[in-house]
Amino acid sequence: MTTPSHSNLSQLLPMLLFLLLAAAAGSDLIMFQAAAAAEIALPGCPDKCGDVSIPYPFGMGKAGCFLPGFEVTCNASFQPPRVFLAYTPGDGNATLQIKQSVAYSGADNSASELSTEQAPLELMDVSVGKAEARVYSAVMSYCRTSTLDRLLKITGVQLDNKGPFLLSVTRNVLVGVGAWRSEVALVTELSIASNTSENFILYCLSDINGILRYASNGSCTGRGCCQAAMPPDTVPLTVFLLGVQRQVDPEPEYLGGISPCSYGMLVETSWYNFSTTDLSGYEGMSNKFSRGVPLVIDFAIRTGTCPAAGQQPAKGYACLSRNSYCANATSGKGYICKCDEHYDGNPYVPNGCQDIDECKLHEKYNCSNGGTCKNRLNGYDCPCGPGMTTKGGKCTEIFPTVAKAVVGAVGGLLVLALLSFIIILRKERRKTKEFYRKNGGPTLEKAKMIKIYKKEDLKHILMSSNVIGKGGFGEVFKGFVDKVEVAVKKPITGNLLESEQFANEVIIQSQVIHRNIVRLLGCCLEVDTPMLVYEFISKGSMDDILHGEGNKEPLNLDVRLRIAAESAHGLAYMHSQAHIKILHGDVKPANILLDENFAPKISDFGISRLIARDKEHAATVIGDRTYMDPVYLQTGLLTEKSDVYSFGVLILELISRKKATYSDNNSLVSNFLDAHKKGEKATELFDKDIAATENLEVLDNLTEIAVECLNLDVDQRPSMTEVAERLLILNRSRKL
16 A cells, blocks of 8 residues: 655645744743853843853843843753743744644645644853854654654744844754655745845755665765755844655555654754664654754844944943954844953953963964963963074074083983883882782772771881880881871781781771770781781770889779770670671780770780781780680680680789789689689789778679689680670679
């Protein structure tokens, strides 16, 4: 079955003209980007709508913020707000609008108008320097909706023929898109120059007979896409309508397939890039550009002329900025304002034209004499550089040849020295990068809680005068990084695990955040053995406070009880409340640090898991045997109950102020255990400073807790959570 051919273009013209005359005036919105200037609007007038700038002579709000015909309105119901051209109909001819009419055509080629929509013109942007703006213009379409029926959407733009705006003849092009021999036509009825009604027709033909492979992306020469520019002698326009028809329609079997529609648009030159996908789908291209396509309009001050040389400007003269001048409009009558050469900005406002820095605009301004560009007011200079002079309008060298040779030789030696330095520096950098990779840097980069310090950040701390401790792990230094006091642990070379294992353990430690646990701030990976950076705790360790020579600080029972309770709380958190179970492995007074308020903070937790376990370090590094669980020594299996045992020894040191020592028969531990086995009170073993009668009940309770922790039957030992709860109850009972 074949379909009847559509009427030719001459039959379409009456409908186009009818729709043009029937359209009514609409109103308001603009969205544009103005050229940057010191001032773009008059004082006290809004210069923004959402995030869009509004340059005078455009404006909104109170009278005086815009010139006649340039009023805009900001519609805040959109997000972001949009800006529309406003207008006030006067004699019935004033209009600034876009309109679209829908018409139906049947099998007998009869046509009837279904609806007409009118809307205010929305602007995309404004260029004051070019005296033009871009508005959204709708895409018109001709679609086949059934075997016999077609739907025609005709679009157009109508400007106020007495206003400042004209359709640009040179900056727009007619484009048609369709696969079935489709004609698109632009029809105008009114020319602003002659103010007479006359029909001007521009059209193009698109035809690929439905064979999609003939079309080519980016090509608009008639194969699926056509375009036509207005002749250069075209009179500037204020109104146009677009119409499209098909001289050939697809067979019924193509319905629902490719190209059921043809399209037309008057659009900014070079803006549209044809794609073969635009031929597919019903109203596909209209939906693609649902808001519209850019159409360029010219603007000018139409109610006056440029003053003659030496003549005072007339009242209402629009070129207000210093360093600006008046030029006749290139489209239609009137004039436009421009900034003087070497100035840029908005010539329509006072102080709108500002001096530019020509030295930043190399393509337009350059020093052809070989000099160096120097910006100045009203222009730029090109002075010759040091050792050069002007000769024949060019900068030439004045340095003697012999001097050049001497300087060249010295320069050569300096270059060699510099190259040697660069080679050494690159080797050091490669070495640093290798250390960084080997120490698990790529893994630690992903951790959010850990900071990776550069070697240079810690260099000033790693001095012998800053050493505050030494041990099997290495040395500890005190210093400041970014005004924060820190403790830097520099391990013995080769002590730590490598790469992923070390990185994962560091990540685990950095995620432990508790008020009674020393926080690991970060690490330095750019060295052979990575260094760990901790928060600095001011009073030192519990071991120093209890057993330090010469200046033992007095500690009452309440302080000692709080140290025990909060230390237990920190260990309980590590065992059962952290996101992963963490065993300390080396609980002892030296690893319980105290701040200025004697609040305890557990340090060196997880160190045993960071250390490479070999036979050489097994006895000296992984833990202090004085406090080590005998069951762990026999089995090699470290559990949370191993930390419980060590904590029991710590309690005994805290209440006796005597130092435990490692031997086959640890005297401190054995003395308390013997007294317990005999059912005797351990009063004689308590520190005399706290062994007052009113404290004995609490001290006996502390002894009972410690003895339970020291039970050789692991299953009979309490958990750290239980120990922490019992100590908390004791601590609270002291405050009642």
